[in-house]
Amino acid sequence: MPKKRGADIVIDVLLEEGVDTVFGLPGGAIMEVYDALFDAPLKNILARHEQAASHMADGYARATGKVGVVLATSGPGATNLVTGIATAYMDSVPMVAITGQVPTHYIGTDAFQEADVVGITRPITKHNFLVTDIKDLALILRQAFYIARTGRPGPVLVDIPKDITQQVYDYKIPTEKDVEASLPGYKPHYEGNPSQIKKAAELIRKAKRPVLYVGGGAVLSGASEEIKELVELTRIPLTTTNMAKGIFDEEHPLALHMLGMHGTYYANMSVYYSDLLIAVGARFDDRVTGKIQEFAPEAKIIHIDIDPASISKNITVDVPIVGDVKLVLQKLIKELKKKPIEWVKAREQWIKQIEKWKEKHPLTYQKSDKIIKPQYVIEEIYRATKGEAIITAGVGQHQMWAAMFYKYKFPRQFLNSGGLGTMGYGFPAAVGAKLGKPDKKVIAIEGDGSFIMNVQDLITAVQYRIPVIIALINNSFLGMVRQWQQLFYDSRYSSVCLATQPDFVKLAESFGAVGLRATKPSEVSKVINEALKVNDRPVLIDFVVDREENVLPMVPAGKSYREMILSPKEKGEAETMYLVG
Amino acid sequence: MGEEIKVLKVREEKKTEVRKHIIIVRAQHNFGVLTRITSLFAGRGYNIESLSVGKTNEPNVARITIVVNGDERIIEQIIKQLRKLIETLRVRDITNQPHIERELALIKVHAGTDSERNEIMRLVDIFRARIVDVYTDTYTIEITGDTEKIGAFIDLIRPFGLKDIARTGIVAITRESATRKLSYKEQQTD
Incomplete structure (x- = not known):
């Protein structure tokens, strides 16, 4: 092997790993790597803020299933990545962050742009490395990719001091075998325990009121075919978390849609009255369970998850199965087919009950022909894109409406920050998703509060002619906080009014993007169709919507599903519908 | 205004007690590995009573004995997290074993x-x-x-x-x- 600069070794490993796009922003400590990148056969996206770069890499990874790569310099460059890395960590997104560090002999001297990045990112990465010797560089980078994409995926950070990127070393690229051998303590468990799978099958056969509760792990494992087969074989109704939207066609009669805080009435009631809950790649997040003692209180629980630490973390489960969701489901289906499946007939009564719940309280809102309802915007986007677009969302009310009113039908279709709840995520993630899936329409549903947190990177999308659409649900409020203040703080609207805001159309135009606006319901579909025609630059649509619309239904934080707020009494005043006293 | 539905009995969770645990960790002896291990305890507000690290019969493998007072359930969770660390090779709670x-x-x-x-x-x-x-x-x-x-x-x-x-x-x-x-x-x- 020829002698190479550390920086060139970095590029070699990226190419070996099949990376085609990197996101980032250069600075002093990572200049050598950017020099090597200058003529490397890689698409190199220059973001305008490292946080946006990290969300782009994240959106790219979520849309494609490949590892997203982000580069940043030392100190502030790296600290700006922190939110993006934590976002990826909470949602198990495979990502490798490569940060420059001050030269080895300056570490610990409070050098210019020095920060202990390995220390800062330790609790928000699956693993991280500080390279102290060029001999280790190639292996560490290979380990980083291996760790990021295997087992329960997650972000891995590699901190490389500048002198190491400059040194020259005669190296060999480590093979996958070398990498595995170098990580004796890392052995993800993929195969489920057969006796546990047998037990699970027995419970499924006996259950009268079963519900499938599917989370992001099913998406990561690529298990949508298996999920479909299981539902059709067993006729078990299915609810998904925010992270698993699209794993199963939401127009299917057995789809209960989302559960939890902003789950549907019928999903939550089904879970509450279930006698068997099959959790698949889900982690019983507090936004899902509400009051844990009243979460599916009569149900036996089967929990399939690749991460043993997720099992019995928030709730004690009856049949834990540690393994890859796809493999476990394949075996479970095989196991179920071993015996005749006439027990499926006993499900019909349960399904009828669920249908009644669906009829009684469908997902709905009060329509208007005077003022634009945010839910209406999402429905119109759904119609205009025929349900085929990739949707990303920021965090807040618009995120929940995007989850509720767009009907998803393929996995990796709805990208949003479910775990960390990072405002400003939606738009940069859309940029990354579009680069990963150029043939798909990509629409970022953003809030006015959320979008402005990464507004600077609109210029990145313009520079690289990335035609994403930003559907701005503009209510001039930090809407979700306002909703909580209305419901739980006696309508004392503290620091939530964003009435002072830029003219978003002019803002888009000044960046070189297309700016559109709709202020009346009749204009909504027109601007969406206009935006869909643009294919050489981003489009921002400013939807001026009903300012005080609430996201409903809602289970207040820490409450039981029984205490669901279903519908507003009249404008601005929510009726708390305590189902039981 | 409410709607009558059947209220189900609440789910009973096992009660657990706070007690002393002795946890043995074998890990690759890389820099930073101790911080990774101890921060799992610190992040939950647990103070490690004592911790000792030493070499073992295998090269580059450290054996770490951790004594900590904590709730059974949370310790169980920490042990799972310890096992999840890339650099740990084996993690055991030997409190209930003759030792x-x-x-x-x-x-x-x-x-x-x-x-x-x-x-x-x-x-x-x-x-x-x-x-x-x-x-x-x-x-x-x-x-x-x-x-x-x-x-x-x-x-x-x-x-x-x-x-x-x-x-x-x-x-x-x-x-x-x-x-x-x-x-x-x-x-x-x-």
Whole structure:
């Protein structure tokens, strides 16, 4: 092997790993790597803020299933990545962050742009490395990719001091075998325990009121075919978390849609009255369970998850199965087919009950022909894109409406920050998703509060002619906080009014993007169709919507599903519908 | 305005108690590995009672004995997280297994008069400790044993005037007879 600069070794490993796009922003400590990148056969996206770069890499990874790569310099460059890395960590997104560090002999001297990045990112990465010797560089980078994409995926950070990127070393690229051998303590468990799978099958056969509760792990494992087969074989109704939207066609009669805080009435009631809950790649997040003692209180629980630490973390489960969701489901289906499946007939009564719940309280809102309802915007986007677009969302009310009113039908279709709840995520993630899936329409549903947190990177999308659409649900409020203040703080609207805001159309135009606006319901579909025609630059649509619309239904934080707020009494005043006293 | 639906009995969760746990970790001896391990405890507001690190029979493998007081359920969760760390090779909670635990303490005590010296030497004898350094008015004592024994010894010599104490923290190892019997069950839970 020829002698190479550390920086060139970095590029070699990226190419070996099949990376085609990197996101980032250069600075002093990572200049050598950017020099090597200058003529490397890689698409190199220059973001305008490292946080946006990290969300782009994240959106790219979520849309494609490949590892997203982000580069940043030392100190502030790296600290700006922190939110993006934590976002990826909470949602198990495979990502490798490569940060420059001050030269080895300056570490610990409070050098210019020095920060202990390995220390800062330790609790928000699956693993991280500080390279102290060029001999280790190639292996560490290979380990980083291996760790990021295997087992329960997650972000891995590699901190490389500048002198190491400059040194020259005669190296060999480590093979996958070398990498595995170098990580004796890392052995993800993929195969489920057969006796546990047998037990699970027995419970499924006996259950009268079963519900499938599917989370992001099913998406990561690529298990949508298996999920479909299981539902059709067993006729078990299915609810998904925010992270698993699209794993199963939401127009299917057995789809209960989302559960939890902003789950549907019928999903939550089904879970509450279930006698068997099959959790698949889900982690019983507090936004899902509400009051844990009243979460599916009569149900036996089967929990399939690749991460043993997720099992019995928030709730004690009856049949834990540690393994890859796809493999476990394949075996479970095989196991179920071993015996005749006439027990499926006993499900019909349960399904009828669920249908009644669906009829009684469908997902709905009060329509208007005077003022634009945010839910209406999402429905119109759904119609205009025929349900085929990739949707990303920021965090807040618009995120929940995007989850509720767009009907998803393929996995990796709805990208949003479910775990960390990072405002400003939606738009940069859309940029990354579009680069990963150029043939798909990509629409970022953003809030006015959320979008402005990464507004600077609109210029990145313009520079690289990335035609994403930003559907701005503009209510001039930090809407979700306002909703909580209305419901739980006696309508004392503290620091939530964003009435002072830029003219978003002019803002888009000044960046070189297309700016559109709709202020009346009749204009909504027109601007969406206009935006869909643009294919050489981003489009921002400013939807001026009903300012005080609430996201409903809602289970207040820490409450039981029984205490669901279903519908507003009249404008601005929510009726708390305590189902039981 | 409400709507009557059947209220179900709430889910009962196992009650757990706070107690002492001895956790043994074998890990790759890389820099930063200790921080990764200890921060899992710190992040939950748990103070590690004692921690000792040493080399093992395998190269680049460290053995870490952690003593911590904590709620059963949370400790269980921490152990799962410890196992998840890339650099850990094996993690066990040996609290409920027959095991031997030892700690070493070096104690400086005031020993001025003859009678004080005699009394201290008698105690040293009874506890099978050793005097390892002597100065005009000071004895330095080395003692090994489990935490209770060392505690009892310190209480007894405290009245003479303690000057300094250095304790290693517990190291522990399971009894071989027990590990043989338990190995099958442990495989099931690991």
